[in-house]
Amino acid sequence: MNGTQFKVQNVDLQQVRNQIRHRTEGLSSRTLVLRRGQPFTILINYDGRPFDPQREKLVFVLGPLDVEVPLSVCGQPSPNQWSAIQEKSLPIPYALCPLTVSLSSPVSAYVGVYKLQLRVETGRSAKTFSLGHFTLLCNPWCQDDPVFLPSEELRNEYVICDYGVLYKGTPSEMVLRPWSFNQYDKGMLDICMQLLQISPQSQADMRKDLLNRSSPVYISRVISAMVNCQDDKGVLQGNWSDNYSSGVHPSMWSGSGDILRMWSESQFRPVKYGQCWVFAAVMCTVMRALGIPTRVVTNFNSGHDTNDNMVIEEYYSEMGQKLSIGQDSIWNFHVWVESWMKRPDLGQGYDGWQVVDPTPQEKSGGIYRCGPAAVKAISEKKVDMPFDVPFVYAEVNADVHKIILRNGKRLSCTVEKDRVGALICTKHPGSKKMQDITAEYKPKKDFRCKISNGEGDWRTVVSNGEGDWRTVVPEGIAVSLQLLKAPIVGENISFNVIITNKGDVPKMLRKHVNAQNKEYNCNPSEPFWKAENDLEIGPYETMTVKHEISFEEYMAKEVMEDHLVNLAVVIEDVESEERVLASEEFHIKSPALKIHVQNKRSVIINEQQLAMVTFTNTFDVAVSGELTVEGSGLLQEKVQISLTIQPGETIWRSVNIIPRMTGDKMLHGSLVLTNLPIVLRGFKTVNVQAA
Structure with a gap:
């Protein structure tokens, strides 16, 4: 052997192998991507003699908090602290075998980007080598992680899946919107990490922020605030003014990737514009990328109680015109996310789904954010529990007073006890079907309520159960x-x-x-x-x-x-x-695009496949617009085609897809008409199989 010293030559972080083991393959980052609570292996190549623990000490240093992890030549990893253990490798004749090290993170490690260094100490000196960076995520596969989800099917849906269906409209006339979460797009994980890195909490005290990032409760509150731009350099600016000339109409977005890229590339200027489903879908992307199981939830007839009295007042004229009086309102639908996590701060019984809402409605702790509010606490009306349980409770359970006025005087008042939170739903795991989760938020109630004539007399009203x-x-x-x-x-x-x-x-x-x-x-x-x-x-x-x-x-x-x-x-x-x-x-529903995929049952990764988009113009006039087809994991870039379609004409447009990832993927199209204020949409899910 040449020389008498142990000299580090280079380090192999085993990116492909480690990311497969940690189920992070496909997540795009400039760094190695890992999940906490499980080991990863690195190879240290060296010159001179092999590592001798009697002659030198190896210490791994994890920045930016400078946590020191000395290398042990034997032992087992600890679930509560970082450890580095030398793995025994089979000798190769006439060759230097790399020093193989198994590094393990505790389940309490903070989520973020780590700098990895190696310090080689001898009796006389110490030399430090930079080994690179890695990104550490939550681990829903690890039983001791507070985001552990015991079902593989649910982990695939709420962490791995990169597309979804959002529900809008009304309970009786639901509108399905396909959405690409895009967490596997190039550089997307690094952008998601930027939300944590430039948050006010990190800027004020980076060390404290990093230590707090061990908790998904803390992370969800930071992300909830950072998805909107009310208090920080957040991602989206909300707009409900009906004037979107200086930005993008919220209905035009079809995925999170474009929004997050625009925000990052503009040096963190807010993207214009978002509304509730856009805020929620972007937050779902970030949380899934960070390893926190998350789903998008729609609450139909969502109460916005501004005076904390658990009552929504609505006013009508004696002619039946709804009046813009009062600050309370009922949104036909409101969209938030639920994230899965343990809640040690609430005591037993409140782990599981938590409501987190990034739409800037009311402040929580002085900042525009909401949650995490335990769904179980909402159903039990535990309005003294953090975070924001009273506000979410009113969104799904407030009474509604419908008041008829004449010259400012009440003629009658109708009290509806079951109108708010009429239907709460999300996408069913593994399918496009809707999953009704209303019962998780509130007990079933009698569908009867009372009305008053304003003079102390009451009558009964009854719902048919269909709105x-x-x-x-x-x-x-x-x-x-x-x-x-x-x-x-x-x-x-x-x-x-x-x-x-x-x-x-x-x-x-x-x-x-x-x-x-x-x-x-x-x-x-x-x-x-x-x-x-x-x-x-x-x-x-x-x-x-x-x-x-x-x-x-x-x-x-x-x-x-x-x-x-x-x-x-x-x-x-x-x-x-x-x-x-x-x-x-x-x-009022719009006509739908139809999407067909040739040989849908045999879509193979990295093999070209043909898709067809069709539409028949049922209007009495010719329509013009731009057709956009996209699909995360199916198309490298969006396909855009300008169209003019005569009345009664059917158009067919082909698109070649080359799948880059296995699993369920979604191809969706939108046709934005220029001469009618209409957007036509359609989508198709396909299962991409290994070669």
Whole structure:
């Protein structure tokens, strides 16, 4: 052998082998990517003689906190602290065998980027070698990690899967939005780490921040604040103004990758613009990349209680027009995430799914963020528990007071106890189906509630369980609304007003019906359609009055993808002046794109496959727009095609896909029309198999 000293020549971090063992293959970073709580192996190549523990001491130094880990020649790794153990390797004749070291991290190690150094100490001197960097993530496969998820199926869905389906619209007219989480895109993990590195907590006290990053509770609060830009250099700027000229309309986003790249490449200027489902989907990307199991959840009829009284007040005119009075609101849907983690700070029974909401609604601890709020604590109304349980409880359980006003005076008040949190759902693991998780947030309740005439008299109203409410008035009038079919853009909206006289005498009635355009998170605008007339109804008679709103009438109001129609009817008893209200909110669906994948059952990694996008123009006019097709793990880049389609024409456009990863992947397309305010969407999931 040459020389008499142990001299480090270079180090092999065994990136491919270690990342396969740590289930981080595919995550793109400038560093080795590992999960805490399990060992990884490095090879130290050297000149001169082999390592001799009697003559030198090897110490691994982990920056930036400078944790020192001396090399042991035997022993077992400790679950509570870093360890470095020499592995015995078989000798190779006439060759120097690399020094093989097994490094192990504790499950309490902080999530972040580590600098790895090796200090070689002899009796006379010490020399330090830089070995590179590695990124350490949470480990949902490790039983002792606070994010451990015991089901392999759920780990595949909530950590590994890079696509999802978001739910919007209303409970009865749900809209499915495909979304690419893009956590495997080039450099995406490094960008996710930047959210932690430039957070106010890290900038104020890096050491304290790093130590706190051992906890997923802490991490989720930091990420919740950093996804919005209200208090920091966060990712997204929210906009609900209906003016998006200086940025991107929130409905145009189809994945997290473009948003996170824009934020990073602009030196952390906020990306314009986001709304609740965009904030939640981006947070899901970051949390899955960090190793924290996360899913996107939609709460339909989500209460926004601004005065902490657990009540949402809604106001209507005596003609049935919904009024913009008061600060409370009911969002037709609101989207947040749930992340899976232990909650040692709450005591036993509150581990599991936690609500974390990055949409900037209210402050938590002086910062725009929300959660983690234990779902179990919400269902039990443990409003004294951290974090933000009262706010989330009101989002899913607040009472609703529907008040009819005349000249500022209350004519009647309807109390609905089951309208808020009508349906809470997420994507079902392993499929595109919807999973109803409403029962996890609240116990089942009687679907009855009471109404007041404002003078101390109460009556009962009953729900049919499908979002329609009828008012039951003994000896009075009952009224309900009935959509004749699901509204589709380009077609007329047809509905019935059904009126029943519960008494034994005829009545003269006055009917007021109106339709208002509204965004999902606020009160509606002025009515764009009205109808009213007088009618007579006999004793115990039920009558049905049909109405139609033409495409031209509602299209003139530019009913965009995330807008809804608020339909309301007030029936007035002319003699008694008693008024009964029924209302319905619904989404107008857009026609869908269809996507076909040739030989769908035999999609092989790294083999070219043909996909076809088709659309038939059902409108009375020609439409123009840009078709975009994308798929994380299927296409290297988006495919964009300009189109003009004549009425009745069917277009077919082919796209070549070359899968880069095995497993379930999603191909989705969107056609943004330029002459109509409509976005058409479609998606197809495929299973990519190994060669």
